[in-house]
Structure formats: structure tokens, C-alpha cells
Amino acid sequence: MYALHKGGAAIKEDMVPGKQSETKSFLSLSQFVLTSGQLGQYALQKHSKISYVEVEILDAQTKKQICVLEKILPSFTIADIKHKFHKACPQWYPSRVGLHLECTGPVLKETKVIKNLAASSIITLYFRDLGTQISWITVFLTEYTGCLLIYLLFYFRLLNLYGMEDIDHCSRQPVVHLACICHSLHYIKQIFETLFVHSLSNGNTALKKMLKGCAFYWGFTIWMAYYINHPLYTPPSFGNRQIFPAVVCFLVCGAGNYFTNVALVQVHKTGIKNHFIRPTYNPFTWLFKLVSCPNYTYEMGTWISFTIMTQTLPVAVFSLMVSLQLIFWAQRKHCKYQKDFKNYPSYRTAMIPFIL
Known part of the structure; x- marks a missing residue:
């Protein structure tokens, strides 16, 4: 009797861990399916949160606003800003556009990156016509x-x-x-x-x-x-x-x-x-x-x-x-x-x- 009881106990002990592992796997899979939608939404939200810069362009002489360029990436250069400005104001070709950080400051080089110039999400640049180039x-x-x-x-x-x-x-x-x-x-x-x-x-x-x-x-x-x-x-x-x-x-x-x-x-x-x-x-x-x-x-x-x-x-x-x-x-x-x-x-x- 002892041997049979011991053997049954052994059989019972061998069978229980298998069921537990299957139950854990099922619960894990169910939890993954339930939370996958939330993870996807979180990843999408994280990806969609791109920090843009707003560039306001003023006339260097009159200080009047000419236009505002929205959704400018921080990695954009002054050359990119000139092309954006040309799309907003077709009469000013990029080659004759001079952009300044200050009214009387030097003309910004086209290789300058916006993120190195902007202290906040809004940056003001002053426009000056360089004439026919x-x-x-x-x-x-x-x-x-x-x-x-x-x-x-x-x-x-x-x-x-x-x-x-x-x-x-x-x-x-x-x-x-x-x-x-x-x-x-x-x-x-x-x-x-x-x-x-x-x-x-x-x-x-x-x-x-x-x-x-x-x-x-x-x-x-x-x-x-x-x-x-x-x-x-x-x-x-x-x-x-x-x-x-x-x-x-x-x-x-x-x-x-x-x-x-x-x-x-x-x-x-x-x-x-x-x-x-x-x-x-x-x-x-x-x-x-x-x-x-x-x-x-x-x-x-x-x-x-x-x-x-x-x-x-x-x-x-x-x-x-x-x-x-x-x-x-x-x-x-x-x-x-x-x-x-x-x-x-x-x-x-x-x-x-x-x-x-």
C-alpha cells in the first residue's frame, strides 16, 4: 500500500507542473493579446510626438511680419528655410534671400542648422533682399x-x-x-x-x-x-x-x-x-x-x-x-x-x- 501510495503521489507530482506551465503560457498569451493594442497605441503616440519649430520671418527694415513657417524640423538648415520661404512668397528666390538673427546682424550661412539657433519652439528671423544674384x-x-x-x-x-x-x-x-x-x-x-x-x-x-x-x-x-x-x-x-x-x-x-x-x-x-x-x-x-x-x-x-x-x-x-x-x-x-x-x-x- 505504501508503495502504491508513494507511486501515485509521484505520478500526481509529475502531472501538476505540466498543467501549471500550460496555464501560465495561456495566461501570458492572453495578456499579450489584450495589451498589444495598448502597446501599439503607445508606440504610435510616441512616434507622433515630433518636436517642430515655428519660424517667424519679419522684414529687417519695417519689422513687419512677412510670413510664419510651421512644422519646421530642428534638423532643417537655413537653405531649407529659404526654399520654404520661397514657396510661401514666390517672388523671393532663395538665392537673393538674406536671413538674419538680428536686424543689423550678419547674414546666416545656408549650412546653419535651426536647432543650433532656436532657444525655444519659436524662432524669429529677419529678411533682407540681397538683390539679383x-x-x-x-x-x-x-x-x-x-x-x-x-x-x-x-x-x-x-x-x-x-x-x-x-x-x-x-x-x-x-x-x-x-x-x-x-x-x-x-x-x-x-x-x-x-x-x-x-x-x-x-x-x-x-x-x-x-x-x-x-x-x-x-x-x-x-x-x-x-x-x-x-x-x-x-x-x-x-x-x-x-x-x-x-x-x-x-x-x-x-x-x-x-x-x-x-x-x-x-x-x-x-x-x-x-x-x-x-x-x-x-x-x-x-x-x-x-x-x-x-x-x-x-x-x-x-x-x-x-x-x-x-x-x-x-x-x-x-x-x-x-x-x-x-x-x-x-x-x-x-x-x-x-x-x-x-x-x-x-x-x-x-x-x-x-x-x-
């Missing part, structure tokens, strides 16, 4: 091609500005031919760099700036070409001793400007921003050891050499104006390099070694 590549090609053609018109005397009598009785000095060759090579190089070296396809500027640039460069080219190609033009005071060294310096500075521009473009294309530009194996880039903007140094040297070569007042004035502009750009870039790189060499100057 034109690509930088068009600006430079127009300026450089104009300078090249204008000088050649005076060199070949196609405009007949000097009078036939003077032309018949006066012969050209050799320096006039050298000046034309150097001037043409300079602007052909500039056109080549614009087309094949520099990355300017995404940049735009106002049309009025291009007109100002053309007026400046074309005006000085007319002034220079008129005097250098004039029948009564006299060569430099020291003759060939002054001309040939100036020509050599002109060519060296032109080559140096080209190779430093190529080095700068190659560094920018790599996308590496954690180190500053250093000299390469090319000797023309060794000037990077002493100055931050050797391309500007070579550019200034080019026009100073042309001034010495031709010894004319118009070229001297143009060289001075260009040099002042280059010094301003170089100092601005030099300060930016010092700010961006803590280990930037202290012995480097902006443009002129050990001086400026």
Missing part, C-alpha cells in the same frame, strides 16, 4: 576676360585713340611687347584657375558687386593700357637692367601664386579642418612657413614687378590699391587661423614675412 565663377570670368580683351584692344590699336600721325612716326619699344605678354599671361592664368582650380560653383554674390568689380578692374586696365601702348611712351629709366629683372620677378610671382592656390584647394578638398596649411615639396609653397597667405604675397609681387617693368603712374596706383585690399584679406584670414588653431606658429605673419 550671380555666381562667383561668372563674376571672375567677366572681370578677367574683360581685362584681357581691353588691354589687347589698346595693344593692337584697334580703337584708333592716338591719331594716325603719331602711330606712323613712332615705333614701339620692346618693353611694350613684354608688358602685353605679361599682362595677357596673368589674366589667362586667372581664367584657367577660375575654370579648373577654384571651387566656385556653389557661391553667389549680388549683381551690383560684380558691376563694381568690373568698373574697378576694367577702368584701371583702360588707364594702364592707354599709357603703356601710347606712341609717345618712353621706356623705364634704367632700360633693360630694370626691365628684365622685373619680368623674371613677374613670372616667378605668377608661378608662386598658381602653385599656392593649388595647394590651398587641395587642402580644402580633403575636408581636413584639424590642422593648418603647411608647405609641400613644391618650393613655391615654402613661403607657408613664414606667412599665412603666400598667394596674396605672390599676387602683390606680380603687380609691383609690373610697375617696375613699365614705370607708369596708372600701374603704380593700381598696384597700391590691389596691395591694400590683399593686406586686408590676409590679416582677416591670419586672425581666423590664429583663432581656429591653438598651435598656430607664432612666427608667421599675415602676408609679408616678419613685417606684416
Whole structure:
């Protein structure tokens, strides 16, 4: 009897856990089915709660509201805002839209992200019309091609500005031919760099700036070409001793400007921003050891050499104006390099070694 009772107990103990496990599985499955709808609704609610930003755009001059852009994602850039603004106000093309955080503040770059600008869910931007825009590549090609053609018109005397009598009785000095060759090579190089070296396809500027640039460069080219190609033009005071060294310096500075521009473009294309530009194996880039903007140094040297070569007042004035502009750009870039790189060499100057 004991054995049977013990065996029955054993059989009973073996059977109970199985039923309990089946019951637990059934209850778990039932609970999952009952709660799955609630979980789906919770997930849907969580997914639907997307934080949008509302962008209010005001006129920078009148402070009047132009429009309000709703449901703007924080990941949107200023470029996206411009396209949204264009849809709301079709008369304003994205290329001529300038957006500011403050009325008198700088124009926001198109790569700026909204979440880095908005302190709350509502952000106010100020609109300013930048005017008709034109690509930088068009600006430079127009300026450089104009300078090249204008000088050649005076060199070949196609405009007949000097009078036939003077032309018949006066012969050209050799320096006039050298000046034309150097001037043409300079602007052909500039056109080549614009087309094949520099990355300017995404940049735009106002049309009025291009007109100002053309007026400046074309005006000085007319002034220079008129005097250098004039029948009564006299060569430099020291003759060939002054001309040939100036020509050599002109060519060296032109080559140096080209190779430093190529080095700068190659560094920018790599996308590496954690180190500053250093000299390469090319000797023309060794000037990077002493100055931050050797391309500007070579550019200034080019026009100073042309001034010495031709010894004319118009070229001297143009060289001075260009040099002042280059010094301003170089100092601005030099300060930016010092700010961006803590280990930037202290012995480097902006443009002129050990001086400026």
C-alpha cells in the first residue's frame, strides 16, 4: 500500500507542473493579446510626438511680419528655410534671400542648422533682399576676360585713340611687347584657375558687386593700357637692367601664386579642418612657413614687378590699391587661423614675412 501510495503521489507530482506551465503560457498569451493594442497605441503616440519649430520671418527694415513657417524640423538648415520661404512668397528666390538673427546682424550661412539657433519652439528671423544674384565663377570670368580683351584692344590699336600721325612716326619699344605678354599671361592664368582650380560653383554674390568689380578692374586696365601702348611712351629709366629683372620677378610671382592656390584647394578638398596649411615639396609653397597667405604675397609681387617693368603712374596706383585690399584679406584670414588653431606658429605673419 505504501508503495502504491508513494507511486501515485509521484505520478500526481509529475502531472501538476505540466498543467501549471500550460496555464501560465495561456495566461501570458492572453495578456499579450489584450495589451498589444495598448502597446501599439503607445508606440504610435510616441512616434507622433515630433518636436517642430515655428519660424517667424519679419522684414529687417519695417519689422513687419512677412510670413510664419510651421512644422519646421530642428534638423532643417537655413537653405531649407529659404526654399520654404520661397514657396510661401514666390517672388523671393532663395538665392537673393538674406536671413538674419538680428536686424543689423550678419547674414546666416545656408549650412546653419535651426536647432543650433532656436532657444525655444519659436524662432524669429529677419529678411533682407540681397538683390539679383550671380555666381562667383561668372563674376571672375567677366572681370578677367574683360581685362584681357581691353588691354589687347589698346595693344593692337584697334580703337584708333592716338591719331594716325603719331602711330606712323613712332615705333614701339620692346618693353611694350613684354608688358602685353605679361599682362595677357596673368589674366589667362586667372581664367584657367577660375575654370579648373577654384571651387566656385556653389557661391553667389549680388549683381551690383560684380558691376563694381568690373568698373574697378576694367577702368584701371583702360588707364594702364592707354599709357603703356601710347606712341609717345618712353621706356623705364634704367632700360633693360630694370626691365628684365622685373619680368623674371613677374613670372616667378605668377608661378608662386598658381602653385599656392593649388595647394590651398587641395587642402580644402580633403575636408581636413584639424590642422593648418603647411608647405609641400613644391618650393613655391615654402613661403607657408613664414606667412599665412603666400598667394596674396605672390599676387602683390606680380603687380609691383609690373610697375617696375613699365614705370607708369596708372600701374603704380593700381598696384597700391590691389596691395591694400590683399593686406586686408590676409590679416582677416591670419586672425581666423590664429583663432581656429591653438598651435598656430607664432612666427608667421599675415602676408609679408616678419613685417606684416
